[in-house]
Amino acid sequence: MDVLRRNNVTILGSGDGPVVVLAHGFGCDQKMWRLVVPALAERYRVVLFDYVGCGGSDLAAWDEQRYSSLHGYAQDVVEVCRELDLRGVVFVGHSVSAMVGVLAAEAAPERIGALVMVAPSPCYVDDEGYRGGFGAEDIEELLATLESNYLGWSAAMAPVIMGNPDRPELGRELTNSFCATDPDIARVFARTTFLSDSREDLERVTVPTLVLECAQDVIAPREVGAYVHAAIPGSRLVTLDSTGHCPQLSAPEATAQAVLSFLDGLR
Amino acid sequence: MDVLRRNNVTILGSGDGPVVVLAHGFGCDQKMWRLVVPALAERYRVVLFDYVGCGGSDLAAWDEQRYSSLHGYAQDVVEVCRELDLRGVVFVGHSVSAMVGVLAAEAAPERIGALVMVAPSPCYVDDEGYRGGFGAEDIEELLATLESNYLGWSAAMAPVIMGNPDRPELGRELTNSFCATDPDIARVFARTTFLSDSREDLERVTVPTLVLECAQDVIAPREVGAYVHAAIPGSRLVTLDSTGHCPQLSAPEATAQAVLSFLDGLR
Known part of the structure:
Protein backbone atom coordinates (compact mmCIF):
# COMPACT_ATOMS: atom_id res chain seq x y z
CA MET A 1 0.00 0.00 0.00
CA ASP A 2 2.98 2.29 0.42
CA VAL A 3 3.30 3.01 -3.28
CA LEU A 4 -0.48 3.23 -3.66
CA ARG A 5 -0.63 5.88 -0.98
CA ARG A 6 2.53 7.61 -2.12
CA ASN A 7 1.10 8.07 -5.61
CA ASN A 8 -2.49 8.52 -4.42
CA VAL A 9 -3.60 5.67 -6.65
CA THR A 10 -7.26 5.43 -7.63
CA ILE A 11 -8.70 2.25 -9.15
CA LEU A 12 -12.15 2.07 -10.63
CA GLY A 13 -14.31 0.55 -13.30
CA SER A 14 -14.25 -2.98 -14.55
CA GLY A 15 -13.99 -4.94 -17.74
CA ASP A 16 -12.26 -7.91 -19.30
CA GLY A 17 -9.84 -5.90 -21.41
CA PRO A 18 -6.49 -4.44 -20.49
CA VAL A 19 -6.18 -2.13 -17.52
CA VAL A 20 -6.00 1.53 -18.55
CA VAL A 21 -3.54 3.71 -16.64
CA LEU A 22 -4.09 7.47 -16.93
CA ALA A 23 -1.11 9.72 -16.29
CA HIS A 24 -1.25 13.49 -15.93
CA GLY A 25 1.18 16.10 -17.19
CA PHE A 26 3.06 19.03 -15.68
CA GLY A 27 1.25 21.06 -13.01
CA CYS A 28 -1.69 18.67 -12.98
CA ASP A 29 -2.92 15.59 -11.20
CA GLN A 30 -5.37 12.77 -11.80
CA LYS A 31 -8.35 15.16 -11.61
CA MET A 32 -7.33 16.21 -15.10
CA TRP A 33 -9.02 13.02 -16.35
CA ARG A 34 -12.29 13.54 -14.53
CA LEU A 35 -14.37 14.05 -17.66
CA VAL A 36 -13.13 11.01 -19.55
CA VAL A 37 -12.98 8.57 -16.64
CA PRO A 38 -16.71 7.70 -16.57
CA ALA A 39 -16.77 6.58 -20.22
CA LEU A 40 -13.57 4.56 -19.83
CA ALA A 41 -14.49 3.02 -16.48
CA GLU A 42 -17.76 1.76 -17.87
CA ARG A 43 -15.90 -0.75 -19.98
CA TYR A 44 -12.36 -0.93 -18.61
CA ARG A 45 -10.55 -1.15 -15.35
CA VAL A 46 -8.97 2.29 -14.86
CA VAL A 47 -6.02 3.23 -12.68
CA LEU A 48 -5.20 6.86 -11.93
CA PHE A 49 -2.36 8.27 -9.88
CA ASP A 50 -0.47 11.44 -9.09
CA TYR A 51 3.25 11.65 -9.66
CA VAL A 52 5.13 12.22 -6.44
CA GLY A 53 5.10 15.96 -5.87
CA CYS A 54 1.70 16.44 -7.48
CA GLY A 55 -1.93 16.35 -6.38
CA GLY A 56 -2.58 14.12 -3.42
CA SER A 57 0.75 12.32 -3.54
CA ASP A 58 3.06 12.05 -0.57
CA LEU A 59 5.18 15.19 -0.87
CA ALA A 60 7.62 13.81 1.70
CA ALA A 61 8.58 11.17 -0.86
CA TRP A 62 9.65 13.81 -3.36
CA ASP A 63 13.29 13.86 -4.28
CA GLU A 64 14.79 16.59 -6.42
CA GLN A 65 17.30 14.37 -8.13
CA LEU A 103 10.42 5.41 -20.93
CA ALA A 104 8.29 3.20 -18.67
CA ALA A 105 7.58 0.81 -21.54
CA GLU A 106 11.29 0.58 -22.22
CA ALA A 107 12.16 0.06 -18.55
CA ALA A 108 9.46 -2.52 -17.86
CA PRO A 109 8.17 -3.96 -21.13
CA GLU A 110 6.08 -6.59 -19.35
CA ARG A 111 4.05 -3.84 -17.69
CA ILE A 112 3.11 -1.69 -20.68
CA GLY A 113 1.22 -3.28 -23.56
CA ALA A 114 0.21 -0.17 -25.48
CA LEU A 115 0.58 3.61 -25.38
CA VAL A 116 -1.80 6.46 -25.94
CA MET A 117 0.12 9.72 -26.24
CA VAL A 118 -2.18 12.69 -25.71
CA ALA A 119 -0.70 15.91 -27.13
CA PRO A 120 2.86 14.60 -26.89
CA SER A 121 6.08 16.39 -27.61
CA PRO A 122 9.47 14.71 -27.41
CA CYS A 123 11.24 18.06 -27.49
CA TYR A 124 9.86 21.57 -27.13
CA VAL A 125 12.92 23.36 -28.44
CA ASP A 126 13.51 23.79 -32.16
CA ASP A 127 16.57 22.06 -33.52
CA GLU A 128 18.19 21.55 -36.90
CA GLY A 129 15.58 19.77 -39.00
CA TYR A 130 13.12 19.71 -36.12
CA ARG A 131 10.46 22.19 -35.17
CA GLY A 132 9.42 21.83 -31.54
CA GLY A 133 7.59 25.12 -31.54
CA PHE A 134 9.87 27.09 -29.21
CA GLY A 135 13.23 28.74 -29.60
CA ALA A 136 15.79 27.96 -26.89
CA GLU A 137 15.41 31.56 -25.61
CA ASP A 138 11.62 31.20 -25.45
CA ILE A 139 11.95 28.24 -23.15
CA GLU A 140 14.60 29.91 -21.01
CA GLU A 141 12.37 32.95 -20.63
CA LEU A 142 9.37 30.76 -19.82
CA LEU A 143 11.35 28.96 -17.12
CA ALA A 144 12.82 32.19 -15.74
CA THR A 145 9.35 33.73 -15.38
CA LEU A 146 8.01 30.53 -13.85
CA GLU A 147 10.88 30.47 -11.36
CA SER A 148 10.60 34.08 -10.31
CA ASN A 149 6.81 34.22 -10.00
CA TYR A 150 5.14 30.85 -10.21
CA LEU A 151 1.61 31.97 -9.40
CA GLY A 152 1.78 34.86 -11.85
CA TRP A 153 3.21 32.59 -14.52
CA SER A 154 0.45 30.06 -13.87
CA ALA A 155 -2.33 32.63 -14.11
CA ALA A 156 -0.89 33.98 -17.36
CA MET A 157 0.14 30.73 -19.02
CA ALA A 158 -2.51 28.19 -18.07
CA PRO A 159 -5.26 29.85 -20.16
CA VAL A 160 -2.88 30.05 -23.12
CA ILE A 161 -1.95 26.38 -22.78
CA MET A 162 -5.60 25.40 -22.37
CA GLY A 163 -6.71 27.40 -25.41
CA ASN A 164 -10.48 27.76 -25.78
CA PRO A 165 -10.69 31.40 -24.59
CA ASP A 166 -14.43 31.26 -25.24
CA ARG A 167 -14.69 28.87 -22.28
CA PRO A 168 -12.68 30.73 -19.60
CA GLU A 169 -13.63 28.15 -16.94
CA LEU A 170 -11.29 25.70 -18.65
CA GLY A 171 -8.33 28.02 -18.33
CA ARG A 172 -9.27 28.72 -14.72
CA GLU A 173 -9.33 25.02 -13.95
CA LEU A 174 -5.84 24.58 -15.32
CA THR A 175 -4.64 27.72 -13.52
CA ASN A 176 -5.97 26.34 -10.26
CA SER A 177 -4.27 23.04 -10.93
CA PHE A 178 -0.93 24.75 -11.61
CA CYS A 179 -1.31 26.94 -8.53
CA ALA A 180 -2.05 23.94 -6.33
CA THR A 181 1.42 22.58 -7.04
CA ASP A 182 4.26 23.44 -4.68
CA PRO A 183 6.32 26.07 -6.53
CA ASP A 184 9.67 24.43 -5.70
CA ILE A 185 8.44 21.12 -7.02
CA ALA A 186 6.79 22.73 -10.04
CA ARG A 187 10.07 24.43 -10.91
CA VAL A 188 11.87 21.10 -11.08
CA PHE A 189 9.03 19.43 -13.01
CA ALA A 190 8.91 22.36 -15.45
CA ARG A 191 12.64 22.19 -16.19
CA THR A 192 12.40 18.44 -16.71
CA THR A 193 9.36 18.86 -18.93
CA PHE A 194 10.54 21.69 -21.10
CA LEU A 195 14.21 20.84 -21.41
CA SER A 196 14.03 17.10 -22.02
CA ASP A 197 14.78 15.77 -25.46
CA SER A 198 13.37 12.30 -25.86
CA ARG A 199 13.35 12.12 -29.64
CA GLU A 200 15.72 9.20 -29.75
CA ASP A 201 13.53 7.13 -27.47
CA LEU A 202 10.64 7.14 -29.93
CA GLU A 203 12.08 4.69 -32.41
CA ARG A 204 12.53 2.10 -29.67
CA VAL A 205 8.78 1.94 -28.98
CA THR A 206 7.59 -1.56 -29.91
CA VAL A 207 4.02 -1.53 -28.52
CA PRO A 208 0.87 -0.43 -30.37
CA THR A 209 0.72 3.34 -30.04
CA LEU A 210 -1.92 5.96 -30.60
CA VAL A 211 -0.75 9.53 -31.05
CA LEU A 212 -3.67 11.78 -30.18
CA GLU A 213 -3.14 15.40 -31.10
CA CYS A 214 -5.34 18.46 -31.20
CA ALA A 215 -5.89 20.37 -34.42
CA GLN A 216 -4.53 23.52 -32.77
CA ASP A 217 -2.15 23.30 -29.84
CA VAL A 218 0.43 25.96 -29.00
CA ILE A 219 2.43 23.54 -26.85
CA ALA A 220 2.46 20.60 -29.21
CA PRO A 221 1.79 21.82 -32.75
CA ARG A 222 0.80 19.56 -35.64
CA GLU A 223 4.39 19.20 -36.88
CA VAL A 224 5.31 17.63 -33.56
CA GLY A 225 2.44 15.15 -33.72
CA ALA A 226 3.49 14.20 -37.23
CA TYR A 227 7.07 13.79 -36.03
CA VAL A 228 6.07 11.49 -33.16
CA HIS A 229 3.83 9.47 -35.46
CA ALA A 230 6.58 9.09 -38.05
CA ALA A 231 9.19 8.18 -35.45
CA ILE A 232 7.20 5.42 -33.73
CA PRO A 233 6.99 2.37 -35.94
CA GLY A 234 3.41 1.37 -36.75
CA SER A 235 1.83 4.11 -34.64
CA ARG A 236 -1.56 5.54 -35.42
CA LEU A 237 -2.20 9.29 -35.53
CA VAL A 238 -5.58 10.76 -34.69
CA THR A 239 -6.13 14.51 -34.90
CA LEU A 240 -8.97 15.70 -32.73
CA ASP A 241 -11.09 18.51 -34.08
CA SER A 242 -10.32 20.52 -30.96
CA THR A 243 -8.04 23.28 -29.85
CA GLY A 244 -5.69 23.68 -26.91
CA HIS A 245 -3.33 21.33 -25.16
CA CYS A 246 -5.80 19.53 -22.86
CA PRO A 247 -8.42 17.74 -24.92
CA GLN A 248 -9.39 15.54 -21.97
CA LEU A 249 -10.91 18.69 -20.47
CA SER A 250 -11.85 20.71 -23.54
CA ALA A 251 -13.10 17.84 -25.72
CA PRO A 252 -13.67 14.95 -23.32
CA GLU A 253 -16.19 13.02 -25.44
CA ALA A 254 -13.96 13.02 -28.51
CA THR A 255 -10.94 12.13 -26.39
CA ALA A 256 -12.70 9.24 -24.65
CA GLN A 257 -14.05 8.06 -27.99
CA ALA A 258 -10.61 8.04 -29.59
CA VAL A 259 -9.12 6.14 -26.65
CA LEU A 260 -11.99 3.64 -26.62
CA SER A 261 -11.69 3.01 -30.37
CA PHE A 262 -8.01 2.33 -29.94
CA LEU A 263 -8.68 0.06 -26.94
CA ASP A 264 -11.33 -1.86 -28.84
CA GLY A 265 -8.91 -2.31 -31.72
CA LEU A 266 -6.41 -3.99 -29.38
CA ARG A 267 -8.77 -6.82 -28.41
CA MET B 1 -4.04 -7.77 -8.90
CA ASP B 2 -5.92 -11.07 -8.91
CA VAL B 3 -7.82 -10.37 -5.71
CA LEU B 4 -8.35 -6.74 -6.72
CA ARG B 5 -9.96 -7.85 -9.96
CA ARG B 6 -11.81 -10.73 -8.39
CA ASN B 7 -13.48 -8.40 -5.91
CA ASN B 8 -13.69 -5.46 -8.33
CA VAL B 9 -11.82 -3.27 -5.87
CA THR B 10 -12.12 0.49 -6.16
CA ILE B 11 -9.73 2.82 -4.35
CA LEU B 12 -10.24 6.55 -4.14
CA GLY B 13 -9.84 9.61 -2.01
CA SER B 14 -6.93 10.53 0.18
CA GLY B 15 -6.17 11.56 3.69
CA ASP B 16 -3.80 10.91 6.56
CA GLY B 17 -6.27 8.94 8.65
CA PRO B 18 -7.14 5.26 8.54
CA VAL B 19 -8.30 3.69 5.29
CA VAL B 20 -12.08 3.26 5.18
CA VAL B 21 -13.35 0.01 3.64
CA LEU B 22 -17.00 0.01 2.59
CA ALA B 23 -18.74 -3.36 2.37
CA HIS B 24 -22.18 -3.96 0.87
CA GLY B 25 -24.92 -6.28 2.04
CA PHE B 26 -27.08 -8.97 0.45
CA GLY B 27 -28.16 -8.40 -3.15
CA CYS B 28 -26.08 -5.27 -3.48
CA ASP B 29 -22.64 -4.15 -4.55
CA GLN B 30 -20.33 -1.21 -4.01
CA LYS B 31 -22.67 1.15 -5.89
CA MET B 32 -24.79 1.07 -2.75
CA TRP B 33 -22.31 3.54 -1.27
CA ARG B 34 -22.35 6.00 -4.15
CA LEU B 35 -24.00 8.82 -2.21
CA VAL B 36 -21.69 8.71 0.81
CA VAL B 37 -18.42 8.09 -1.02
CA PRO B 38 -17.78 11.71 -2.08
CA ALA B 39 -17.95 13.05 1.48
CA LEU B 40 -15.77 10.25 2.83
CA ALA B 41 -13.23 10.36 0.00
CA GLU B 42 -12.70 14.06 0.51
CA ARG B 43 -10.94 13.34 3.78
CA TYR B 44 -10.13 9.65 3.82
CA ARG B 45 -8.73 6.97 1.59
CA VAL B 46 -11.71 4.80 0.64
CA VAL B 47 -11.68 1.21 -0.58
CA LEU B 48 -14.80 -0.37 -2.07
CA PHE B 49 -15.29 -3.89 -3.34
CA ASP B 50 -17.91 -6.42 -4.36
CA TYR B 51 -18.09 -9.77 -2.63
CA VAL B 52 -17.45 -12.62 -5.04
CA GLY B 53 -20.78 -13.37 -6.69
CA CYS B 54 -21.95 -9.75 -6.55
CA GLY B 55 -21.70 -6.66 -8.76
CA GLY B 56 -18.62 -6.58 -10.93
CA SER B 57 -16.81 -9.40 -9.14
CA ASP B 58 -15.43 -12.43 -10.92
CA LEU B 59 -18.37 -14.84 -10.87
CA ALA B 60 -16.08 -17.69 -11.92
CA ALA B 61 -14.41 -17.39 -8.52
CA TRP B 62 -17.68 -18.06 -6.72
CA ASP B 63 -17.84 -21.22 -4.67
CA GLU B 64 -21.04 -22.42 -3.08
CA GLN B 65 -19.40 -23.90 -0.03
CA LEU B 103 -15.64 -12.06 11.73
CA ALA B 104 -12.93 -10.41 9.64
CA ALA B 105 -11.70 -8.49 12.69
CA GLU B 106 -11.50 -11.73 14.63
CA ALA B 107 -9.74 -13.58 11.80
CA ALA B 108 -7.22 -10.82 11.04
CA PRO B 109 -7.04 -8.39 13.95
CA GLU B 110 -4.08 -6.54 12.44
CA ARG B 111 -6.22 -5.58 9.43
CA ILE B 112 -9.29 -4.14 11.14
CA GLY B 113 -8.84 -1.24 13.54
CA ALA B 114 -12.48 -0.21 13.97
CA LEU B 115 -15.97 -1.20 12.88
CA VAL B 116 -18.97 0.74 11.71
CA MET B 117 -22.02 -1.50 11.65
CA VAL B 118 -24.77 0.02 9.51
CA ALA B 119 -28.19 -1.47 10.30
CA PRO B 120 -26.68 -4.66 11.71
CA SER B 121 -28.45 -7.76 12.91
CA PRO B 122 -26.61 -10.71 14.39
CA CYS B 123 -29.69 -12.92 14.06
CA TYR B 124 -32.95 -12.29 12.23
CA VAL B 125 -34.91 -15.06 13.90
CA ASP B 126 -36.53 -14.56 17.29
CA ASP B 127 -35.20 -16.75 20.06
CA GLU B 128 -35.77 -17.16 23.75
CA GLY B 129 -34.93 -13.81 25.29
CA TYR B 130 -34.02 -12.35 21.91
CA ARG B 131 -36.20 -10.54 19.43
CA GLY B 132 -34.68 -10.59 15.94
CA GLY B 133 -37.88 -9.40 14.34
CA PHE B 134 -38.83 -12.56 12.44
CA GLY B 135 -40.33 -15.89 13.41
CA ALA B 136 -38.55 -18.97 12.10
CA GLU B 137 -41.53 -19.59 9.74
CA ASP B 138 -41.34 -16.02 8.42
CA ILE B 139 -37.75 -16.55 7.38
CA GLU B 140 -38.45 -19.96 5.88
CA GLU B 141 -41.29 -18.46 3.87
CA LEU B 142 -39.14 -15.55 2.78
CA LEU B 143 -36.44 -17.93 1.60
CA ALA B 144 -38.94 -20.23 -0.10
CA THR B 145 -40.43 -17.34 -2.06
CA LEU B 146 -37.00 -16.04 -2.92
CA GLU B 147 -35.95 -19.47 -4.14
CA SER B 148 -39.02 -20.11 -6.25
CA ASN B 149 -39.24 -16.67 -7.86
CA TYR B 150 -36.21 -14.49 -7.24
CA LEU B 151 -37.20 -11.61 -9.49
CA GLY B 152 -40.73 -11.51 -8.13
CA TRP B 153 -39.42 -11.66 -4.58
CA SER B 154 -36.97 -8.84 -5.34
CA ALA B 155 -39.61 -6.58 -6.84
CA ALA B 156 -41.90 -7.14 -3.87
CA MET B 157 -39.36 -7.10 -1.05
CA ALA B 158 -36.79 -4.50 -2.06
CA PRO B 159 -39.18 -1.55 -1.62
CA VAL B 160 -40.24 -2.91 1.76
CA ILE B 161 -36.64 -3.30 2.88
CA MET B 162 -35.76 0.16 1.58
CA GLY B 163 -38.74 1.78 3.28
CA ASN B 164 -39.39 5.39 2.23
CA PRO B 165 -42.43 4.66 0.02
CA ASP B 166 -42.70 8.39 -0.63
CA ARG B 167 -39.49 8.10 -2.64
CA PRO B 168 -40.20 5.10 -4.90
CA GLU B 169 -36.96 5.61 -6.82
CA LEU B 170 -35.09 4.34 -3.76
CA GLY B 171 -37.02 1.07 -3.76
CA ARG B 172 -36.50 0.75 -7.49
CA GLU B 173 -32.76 1.17 -7.09
CA LEU B 174 -32.64 -1.63 -4.55
CA THR B 175 -34.92 -3.81 -6.69
CA ASN B 176 -32.59 -3.32 -9.64
CA SER B 177 -29.63 -4.20 -7.47
CA PHE B 178 -31.29 -7.39 -6.24
CA CYS B 179 -32.33 -8.32 -9.77
CA ALA B 180 -28.81 -7.81 -11.10
CA THR B 181 -27.57 -10.63 -8.86
CA ASP B 182 -27.45 -14.17 -10.26
CA PRO B 183 -30.43 -15.96 -8.69
CA ASP B 184 -28.44 -19.08 -7.81
CA ILE B 185 -25.84 -17.01 -6.06
CA ALA B 186 -28.46 -14.79 -4.41
CA ARG B 187 -30.17 -17.89 -3.01
CA VAL B 188 -27.00 -18.98 -1.25
CA PHE B 189 -26.23 -15.46 -0.01
CA ALA B 190 -29.81 -15.08 1.25
CA ARG B 191 -29.71 -18.34 3.23
CA THR B 192 -26.37 -17.34 4.73
CA THR B 193 -27.67 -13.88 5.56
CA PHE B 194 -31.01 -14.78 7.04
CA LEU B 195 -30.10 -18.00 8.83
CA SER B 196 -26.79 -17.04 10.43
CA ASP B 197 -26.69 -16.50 14.15
CA SER B 198 -23.63 -14.47 15.06
CA ARG B 199 -24.74 -13.28 18.47
CA GLU B 200 -21.91 -15.01 20.26
CA ASP B 201 -19.32 -13.29 18.10
CA LEU B 202 -20.29 -9.83 19.30
CA GLU B 203 -18.76 -10.03 22.75
CA ARG B 204 -15.38 -10.87 21.22
CA VAL B 205 -15.18 -7.53 19.39
CA THR B 206 -12.28 -5.57 20.84
CA VAL B 207 -12.02 -2.64 18.41
CA PRO B 208 -13.84 0.70 18.63
CA THR B 209 -17.27 0.11 17.15
CA LEU B 210 -20.07 2.36 15.98
CA VAL B 211 -23.51 0.80 15.71
CA LEU B 212 -25.48 2.92 13.26
CA GLU B 213 -29.18 2.10 13.18
CA CYS B 214 -32.21 3.72 11.61
CA ALA B 215 -35.12 4.90 13.73
CA GLN B 216 -37.44 2.61 11.78
CA ASP B 217 -36.12 -0.48 10.02
CA VAL B 218 -38.21 -3.59 9.37
CA ILE B 219 -35.11 -5.73 8.86
CA ALA B 220 -33.13 -4.57 11.85
CA PRO B 221 -35.50 -3.03 14.42
CA ARG B 222 -34.40 -0.87 17.35
CA GLU B 223 -34.30 -3.81 19.78
CA VAL B 224 -31.65 -5.43 17.59
CA GLY B 225 -29.53 -2.28 17.48
CA ALA B 226 -29.76 -2.04 21.26
CA TYR B 227 -28.77 -5.71 21.54
CA VAL B 228 -25.70 -5.26 19.34
CA HIS B 229 -24.70 -2.13 21.22
CA ALA B 230 -25.07 -3.87 24.58
CA ALA B 231 -23.20 -6.97 23.41
CA ILE B 232 -20.14 -5.17 22.04
CA PRO B 233 -18.01 -3.80 24.87
CA GLY B 234 -17.55 -0.05 24.64
CA SER B 235 -19.49 0.34 21.42
CA ARG B 236 -21.28 3.54 20.52
CA LEU B 237 -24.88 3.57 19.28
CA VAL B 238 -26.17 6.25 16.94
CA THR B 239 -29.79 6.22 15.84
CA LEU B 240 -30.32 8.03 12.56
CA ASP B 241 -33.53 9.99 12.22
CA SER B 242 -34.33 8.00 9.10
CA THR B 243 -36.43 5.06 8.04
CA GLY B 244 -35.70 1.91 6.11
CA HIS B 245 -32.77 -0.46 6.05
CA CYS B 246 -30.44 1.45 3.69
CA PRO B 247 -29.60 4.84 5.18
CA GLN B 248 -26.58 5.19 2.89
CA LEU B 249 -29.12 5.67 0.08
CA SER B 250 -32.09 7.15 1.89
CA ALA B 251 -30.20 9.46 4.27
CA PRO B 252 -26.70 9.72 2.80
CA GLU B 253 -25.73 13.04 4.42
CA ALA B 254 -26.65 11.88 7.91
CA THR B 255 -24.94 8.55 7.30
CA ALA B 256 -21.75 10.14 6.03
CA GLN B 257 -21.81 12.61 8.90
CA ALA B 258 -22.14 9.86 11.50
CA VAL B 259 -19.29 7.88 9.95
CA LEU B 260 -17.10 10.98 9.71
CA SER B 261 -17.74 11.94 13.34
CA PHE B 262 -16.76 8.45 14.41
CA LEU B 263 -13.66 8.54 12.19
CA ASP B 264 -12.64 11.92 13.56
CA GLY B 265 -13.05 10.59 17.10
CA LEU B 266 -10.56 7.83 16.36
CA ARG B 267 -7.72 10.20 15.54
Missing part, protein backbone atom coordinates in the same frame (compact mmCIF):
# COMPACT_ATOMS: atom_id res chain seq x y z
CA ARG A 66 14.85 11.62 -9.00
CA TYR A 67 12.27 13.99 -10.39
CA SER A 68 14.78 16.04 -12.37
CA SER A 69 14.70 13.33 -14.99
CA LEU A 70 11.78 11.83 -16.87
CA HIS A 71 13.15 8.46 -15.82
CA GLY A 72 12.18 9.29 -12.24
CA TYR A 73 8.57 9.79 -13.30
CA ALA A 74 8.72 6.57 -15.33
CA GLN A 75 9.88 4.84 -12.17
CA ASP A 76 6.68 5.99 -10.45
CA VAL A 77 4.68 4.39 -13.26
CA VAL A 78 6.59 1.13 -13.08
CA GLU A 79 6.30 0.99 -9.29
CA VAL A 80 2.56 1.57 -9.35
CA CYS A 81 2.16 -1.17 -11.98
CA ARG A 82 4.36 -3.51 -9.97
CA GLU A 83 2.50 -2.85 -6.74
CA LEU A 84 -0.77 -3.75 -8.44
CA ASP A 85 0.85 -6.58 -10.38
CA LEU A 86 -0.38 -5.01 -13.61
CA ARG A 87 0.83 -6.44 -16.89
CA GLY A 88 0.18 -5.25 -20.40
CA VAL A 89 -1.60 -2.06 -19.41
CA VAL A 90 -2.60 0.61 -21.85
CA PHE A 91 -0.74 3.67 -20.62
CA VAL A 92 -2.45 6.94 -21.50
CA GLY A 93 -0.07 9.83 -20.93
CA HIS A 94 -0.90 13.47 -21.33
CA SER A 95 1.71 15.93 -22.55
CA VAL A 96 5.05 15.18 -20.87
CA SER A 97 3.56 11.92 -19.56
CA ALA A 98 3.36 10.61 -23.09
CA MET A 99 7.15 10.50 -23.07
CA VAL A 100 7.17 9.14 -19.53
CA GLY A 101 5.12 6.26 -20.91
CA VAL A 102 7.71 5.62 -23.59
CA ARG B 66 -17.23 -20.88 0.74
CA TYR B 67 -20.07 -18.42 0.38
CA SER B 68 -22.52 -20.50 2.40
CA SER B 69 -20.85 -19.19 5.52
CA LEU B 70 -20.25 -15.62 6.64
CA HIS B 71 -16.65 -16.69 7.19
CA GLY B 72 -16.28 -16.99 3.41
CA TYR B 73 -17.29 -13.37 2.97
CA ALA B 74 -14.95 -12.37 5.80
CA GLN B 75 -12.19 -14.14 3.90
CA ASP B 76 -12.87 -11.83 0.93
CA VAL B 77 -12.41 -8.85 3.25
CA VAL B 78 -9.19 -10.17 4.70
CA GLU B 79 -7.80 -11.03 1.27
CA VAL B 80 -8.57 -7.58 -0.13
CA CYS B 81 -6.89 -5.97 2.90
CA ARG B 82 -3.90 -8.27 2.57
CA GLU B 83 -3.55 -7.60 -1.16
CA LEU B 84 -3.44 -3.87 -0.48
CA ASP B 85 -1.35 -4.34 2.64
CA LEU B 86 -3.97 -2.46 4.64
CA ARG B 87 -3.67 -2.40 8.41
CA GLY B 88 -6.01 -0.91 10.97
CA VAL B 89 -8.75 -0.05 8.51
CA VAL B 90 -12.15 1.22 9.54
CA PHE B 91 -14.49 -1.41 8.17
CA VAL B 92 -17.96 -0.07 7.39
CA GLY B 93 -20.34 -2.95 6.81
CA HIS B 94 -23.97 -2.63 5.81
CA SER B 95 -26.54 -5.12 7.05
CA VAL B 96 -25.10 -8.65 6.91
CA SER B 97 -21.68 -7.11 6.21
CA ALA B 98 -21.64 -5.63 9.67
CA MET B 99 -21.34 -9.18 10.98
CA VAL B 100 -18.86 -10.06 8.25
CA GLY B 101 -16.72 -7.24 9.63
CA VAL B 102 -16.89 -8.75 13.11
